[in-house]
Amino acid sequence: MRSGKTSGSLIGREGDLDALVNALHESAAGDTRTVVIGGEAGIGKSRLIDEFAATVPAATVVVKGQCVDLDRDAPPYAPVTGALRALSATIGAEALLDAAGPSRGALLLLLPELGARAAPATDRVGETTVRGGAEFLYDGVAVALENVSREHPLVIVIEDLQWADQATLGLVRFLVRVVEHGRILFVLSYRSDDLVRGHPLRSWLPELDRTPRVSRRDLSRLTKRQVRQLVGEILGSAPLAHDVDVVFERTDGVPFLIEELVDFDGYVNADCFPDTLREILLARYDTLSEPTQKILRLMAAGGTRVEHSLLLAVHDRDADDIDRAAREAVLGNVIVIDETSYAFRHALVRDAIHEELLPGERVRYHSQYARALEAGLSAECIPATEISYHWMAAHDMKCAFGASITAMAQAHQAFAYDTASRMGERALELWDQVPDAEAVAGRSRVALLAETAHDLRNAGESDRAISLVDEALADSPPDDVERIARLLRDKASYLANVGRTGSVELLRRALAVLQGEPPSVLRATVLGELAARLMLDARFDESVEIADEAFDEAREVDSRARMSISANIRGMSLVARGEIDRGLADLERAGELAGGDDSARLRYFVNMSDAMNGLGRFDDAIRISLEGFEGARRRGVERTSGALLLSNTIEPLFAGGDLARADELLERALELDPPIGFSAHLQRLKLWSTLWGGDIAAAEALLRGWRAPLSLQLQIDAQSRLGLARVAGEIALAAGNLPAAWLEVRGVLSADHRRVAAYDLPLLAVAARALAGATSSGTPIATEDGETDPARIEARLRAVLEPSSAWPTAAAYLAVFDAELGGAAHTGTDAGLWRTAVQASRSPLAQAQLLPYSSLRLAEALAADGDRPAALGHAEEARRRATEIGAGLIVARVTELERRVGLPASGSASTPTPGLVPDNRRLLTERERQVLDLVEQGQSNRQVALQLFISAKTASVHVSSILRKLGATSRTEAVFLAHQGEAPELTPAAR
Incomplete structure (x- = not known):
């Protein structure tokens, strides 16, 4: 019998092996690298990884984690747990726990067997660390790996990601994005032929391609020449x-x-x-003895890899039978020995043998595995998801039900919400097939519906969560008022998550249900959430009223945390409606009441820093948000509350003109990959930064890609609605698309617009610019209710602006607004108004980009008036200021202005370089070429004059000269002839 000989060389994979070796060298220098290896089943991914592992220096620790194919029941974090367990065995459990430091609790969630070794983790003020969600676990694993890599360079292999559960993918994705400076090489593999439509890896792979620390290797099939060699x-x-x-x-x-x-x-x-794939895969199996085949079928029921101790527990005969069968199967090259386990040479072989199971064998074998795992006969801690899988395969619904309930609890505790919700839904499907389901589950069906809905929401499936809540509400007894109120509150939250309206009405229903009940934390919570929803929708008067009730209710039940949150919401609402001192006092009180409650304290930092930024107190906003971010990071919520606090740091940095630091923090925050509810503001800031940095095309592309997720909150969050309208309008204006720009900003005139001064002011300035541009170019625009007259539209914009005129940051925006619509034609040509805007923009309360922008517009106005020396001076001032803050958009416009008015551009030659003007355009002067460019765009003489700051008569003279020099009889013919290789010979007079 053959011994399973393979090729001694790695045929067709030499370049892939070199790429792995190079990545290892780069990671050894302290720059984390990731190599992703894709290819169909059997293409050689594992062989490539094994060959690479054999080349790794002895000082480097190589650990592997294997995803398992259990349909949709893959245990949460299984491959990462396997890798960490191997790492613990290599360097010692104490060393691994020490590397995790205060985050060691995260490792205990994955490796509970280390629990006896772990001491309680404390933060720097001595409080017990509070787990904040999946980000707590993610951060703990990242910290542990980075610290271990300082002593031991690491190669961490995760194979077959196509079988990974969502929790595993989330953790691996986090590690790849966030771990930058460890001596770590991640090697990930996946089966490309298993990536069906909707598979999460399909959306992740393009993201990996854009990450500079990641390289991807797609293994192809061998050529005929390579097949001959193999x-x-x-x-x-x-x-x-x-x-x-x-x-x-x-x-x-x-x-x-x-x-x-x-x-x-x-x-x-x-x-x-053999003729078929199945016959090829079973060829070796078919040559083995029947006793060995039977044990291989038993092994196949356990998965691709089975521990010897577990196989011994499920085998109902002599242990020597296993030894004889294993020896024969190893010699037959069907399985391999993996330390204390048996593993099929390839998952394809396991799948083929598993298909050989007779119905009776399938039920019997899977039942035996389930019982053995429940009895703890495995050497490893086995998640209940695997037990549930075996009971389902054995068609034992009652046992599967109980295992699913246990698996749901385990997954929830480990923040594996996708798995938890799937186990909950399985239990709900099995409920009617289990006679004593409520006793087995330890809860009512309504309670299980509510818990499953909560896990669905946390897994990003809020629509499905809403459906389960609706079912729970329909099945709830009318007298269970607390349950109904909680369900209504939950549904309100889930609706908000998907950007749907209705949350306010549901919270009011919950209050009605609780009417007449004794004071409670639940009622204080519902009142607080209602006040928060009203605040987000800019219904500030109602929010203050409800927040008062929430505060009184919380005080009556002595809940300082709920008192803090109520004062917080009330303070923000008071600030927003102009009662600034009173509102800030409430916010300060919220901070004092929060005490050691993490949730209340983080909400204080978020809202207080937001208020400071809106009031133009940028340094205070930065200080408060950074303090809050440090707290969020220590408590493991860097990706959620931490992301909000980073955005509240970045925005005032931009406003203060520190664009370099702001961009650095912005990239860091986006690398955290926060959920959309926390990333939306970061994405808007990225759009703003990209645009003002000068890359208009990139800003347009980002907006197209992010439009759908950013739009989720528009119906329920006034700040999101106004913030997106502003940046989208600015992008459209920069791209020269006036109709699109107006459509973005005209919502400020809608009947349901609610005033938010800090957001209205910049948006109204953009709307004024769009209106002036439309008026100047003759572009037709209309409001949502059909108004088309520019004068009436301007009057309506001013009516919206007036209530915000007393806001602390209003002076600069009011001046810019007036200047945008200044001049006889209301097109922004009044130099005096732009001088006023320049002066107002020097205020420390004004956003930094307003000064170079106003200086640029002043230069344009002066150029239009014919005062070119003054225009050049202010253009140079605009360039200097814009360069200082990194506003490339303004720098580019200054250069364009200098070109259009015929002034020498700063830092450039005043005449074109010979040989750079193509074709017949060489016959034209620089000014005539500028005119021709605008003619080619279809602009009239009047529009050309406006663009080049010349009179219409002068524009007409230039057009006539162009026609004469090119021998054209029309503007269209001139455009055509200008791009031809030769011009007709000119007469002396024409020359």
Whole structure:
């Protein structure tokens, strides 16, 4: 019998092996690297990784984690847990826990067997660390790996990601994005042929391609030449050409299938090759004895890899039977020994053998595995999801139900919400098939519906969560008022998560249900959430009233945390409606009442920093938000509350003109990959930064990609609505798309617009610019209710602006607004108004970009008035200020202004370089070429004059000169002839 000989060299994968080795060298220098290896089943991913692992220096620790194929029941974090367990065995449990430091609690969630070794983790003020969600676990693993890598360079292999659960993918994605400076090489593999439509890896792979620390290797099938080489190495002699042709045809160049086809005991020549893939995969199995085949079928029921102790527990005969069968199967190259386990050479072989199970064997074997795992007979801690899988495969619904309930609790505790919700839904499906379901579950069906809905929401499936809540509400007894109120509150939250309206009404219903009940934390919570929803919708008067009730209710039940949150919401609402001192006092009180409650304290930092930024107190906003961010990071909520606090740091940095630091923090915050409810503001800031940095095309592309997720909150969050309208309007204006710009900003005139001064002011300035541009170009625009007259639209904009005129940051925006619509034609040509805007923009309360922008517009106005020396001076001032803050958008516009008015651009030659003007355009002067460019865009003489700051008569003279020099009889013909290789010979007079 053959011993499973394979090629001694890695045929066709030499470049991929070199890429892994190079990535290892880069990671060893302290720059974390990731290599992602993709390819269909049997293409050689594992062989490549094994060959690479053999080349790794002895000082580098290599650990592997294997995703398992249990349909949709993959245990949460299984491959990461496996890798960490191997790391613990290599460096010692104490060393691993020490590396995690205060985050060691995260490791205990994954490796509970280390619990006896762990001391309680404390933060720097001595309080017990509070777990904040999946980010707590993510951060703990990242910290541990980075710290271990300082002592031991690491190679962490995670294989078969196509089978990973959502929790595993979330953790691996986090590690790849966030771990930057560890001596770590992540090697990830996946089956490309398993990535069906909707698979989460399909959306992740393009993101990986954009990450500079990641390289991707897609393994292709072998060519016929490579197949001939592989067959020859397996056989030890040159194969016949006919045999190579048959092998190539049957296997399509897949290395594993080639080995299975050529290297088995029945091989003589191509005439004896199996005909189908299934026969190829079972060829070795079919040569084994029946007792060995039976044990392999038992092993296949346990998965691709089975521990010896577990196989012994489920086998109902002599242990010697396992030894004899294992020895025969190893010699037959069907399985391999993996330390204390048996593993099939390939998952494809396991799948084929599993399909050989008879119905009785399937029920019996899976039942035996489930019982053994429940009894703790495995050497490893087995999640209940795996037990549930076996009971489902055995069609034992009652046992599957109980295991699913346990698995749901385990997954929830480990923040694996996708798995938890799936187990909950399975239990709900099985509920009617279990006679005593409520006793087994330890809760009512309504309670299970509510818990499953909560996990669905946390898994990002709020729509499905709403459906389950609706079912729970329909089944709830009318007298269970607390349950109904909680369900209504939950539904309100889930609706808000998907950007749907209705939350306010649901919270009012919850209050009605609780009417007449004794004071409670629940009622204080519902009141607080109602006040928060009203505040977000800019219904500040109602929010203050409800927040008062919430505060009184919380005080009556002595809940300082709920008192803090109520004061917080009331304070923000008071500030927003102009009662600034009173509102800030409430916010300060909220901070004092929060005490050691993490949630209340973080909400204080978020809202207080937001208030400071809106009031133009940028330094205070930065200080408060950074303090809050440090607290969020220590408590493991860096990706959620921490993301909000980073955005509240970045925005005032931009406003204060520190664009470099703001961009650095922005990239860091986006790398955290926060959920959309926390990333939306960061994305708007990224749009703003990209635009004002000068890359208009990139800003447009980002807006197209992010429009859908950013739009989720528009119906329920006034700040999101106004903030997106502003930046989208600015992008459209920068791109020269006036109709689109007006459509973005005109909502400020809608009947349901609610005033938010800090957001209204910049938006109204953009709306004024869009209106002036439309008026100047003759572009038709209209309000949502059909108004088209520019004068009436301007009057309505001023009516919206007036209530915000007393806001602390209003002076600069009011001046810019007036200047945008100044001049006889209301098109922003009044130099005096732009001088006023420049002066107002020097205020420390004004956003930094307003000064160079106003200086640019002043220069444009002066140029239009014919005062070119003054225009040049202010253009230079605009360039200097814009360069200081990194506003490339303004720098580019200054350069364009200098070109249009015929002034020498700063830092450039005043005449074109010979040879750079193509074709017949060389016959024209620089000014005539500028005119021709605008004519080519279809602009009239009047529009050309406005663009170039010349009179219409002068524009007409230039057009006539162009026609004469090119020998054209029309503007259209001139455009055509300008791009031709030769011009008609000019007469002396024409010259």
